[in-house]
Amino acid sequence: MRVTIVGAGIAGLSTAWSLAKLGHDVTLIEQGSIPNPLAASGDRHRMIRRAYGDADGYARTIAEAFDSWDLLWDDLGVSHYANCGVLGISQYAGDGAELFRAGLDRMEFEYERLKPYEAAERYPFLDPATFRYAYLDHDGGVLFSERIAHDMKAWLKMRGAEIRMHAKALAVDPQAASVQLEDGSTVRGDKLVVAAGAWTLQLFPALAEKLVTYRNAVAYMEPPADLQDAWSNAPAIVDIGGASSGYVLPPIDGVGLKFGAGVRKTRAADPNADRVAAPDEGDSLRRLFSPPFGRIDEYRVTEVKTCAYTFTADTRFFSQCLGNTLVVSACSGHGYKFGAAVGRRIAQALHTDDDAMLARWLRAEMA
Secondary structure, eight states: OEEEEEOOSHHHHHHHHHHHHTTOEEEEEOSSOSSOTTSTTOSSOEEEESOOTTOHHHHHHHHHHHHHHHHHHHHHTSOOEEOOOEEEEESSTTSHHHHHHHHHHHHTOOOEEEOHHHHHHHSTTBOGGGOSEEEEESSEEEEOHHHHHHHHHHHHHHTTOEEEOSOOEEEEETTTTEEEETTSOEEEOSEEEEOOGGGHHHHOGGGGGTOEEEEEEEEEEEOOGGGHHHHHTOOEEEEOSTTSOEEEEOOBTTBOEEEEEGGGOEEOSOTTTTOSOOTTHHHHHHHTTTTTBSSGGGOEEEEEEEEEEEEOTTSOOEEEEETTEEEEEOOSTTOGGGHHHHHHHHHHHHHHTOHHHHHHHHTTOOO
């Protein structure tokens, strides 16, 4: 079967990888480079975690995510994962961090609970007077997304996949499984997969009833000199507590300290607009992290990167079969950790023509 894939973020790359392993002919079309720094799955590193708040369906699926990444590491011959653990910090009862912890309890995942002074002794960038408790899940950590994309591209080329970069898709014919490109050419296959992330609605505007596109930003920071060693040995932080939905990826293996916050996301009509950060965007993001971090004014913003991503109103993944085309949106803020598993599931659905099961799995509705 000849399959064309539009979008070479982690979903598109993983779909191409999985289809190639099944023996299908793959053409991968990407509007930018691979990795594409503007893609939802771009940037240098992403978090993988078992904590999932009240989304128990996704929490149950995380084992499949880890197994799928292991299969990818076997094929690439290298692992781009650092199991540094994942920390949650609760500032008040019922905050996001506490909801994540409650989810770990329901799933019967083990973790280590820390009193404020114990957490601050271990992680001296924390101010123990500003939070109730912390907890450490020793399973989870950091996926190095840029390295993953680079090596998956090389693997696909070695397996004979056709890769077209800097080839923007202008329109698709779902029944014909064809894609019209900006250079005037048309690519046809037996099946078409559209995994275009934040650009999905440009190709399928009617899906605006089901999908919403958001813009957000993350900031790379340089901590005070006396805290650099503490941060270099820190876990990822799934939620700092409070109301910001703040999270942190530690500086690890040459990649910098990164702060992000769900509260900063805004709806975006055009994923290409406002991709250059505003002058004060990094500083305003930094200030969201005090509490629970002490001395936040001593942190220096070194870089701010924007991202655009699309998901349903209830923050679930999405797929819809339209003729010979499968449209998939799994690029939300929590999407990267499932990237390898998403690709395997899409490939399986194409192989078996069971797109209904794929849709249920993507929405984490499987028993």
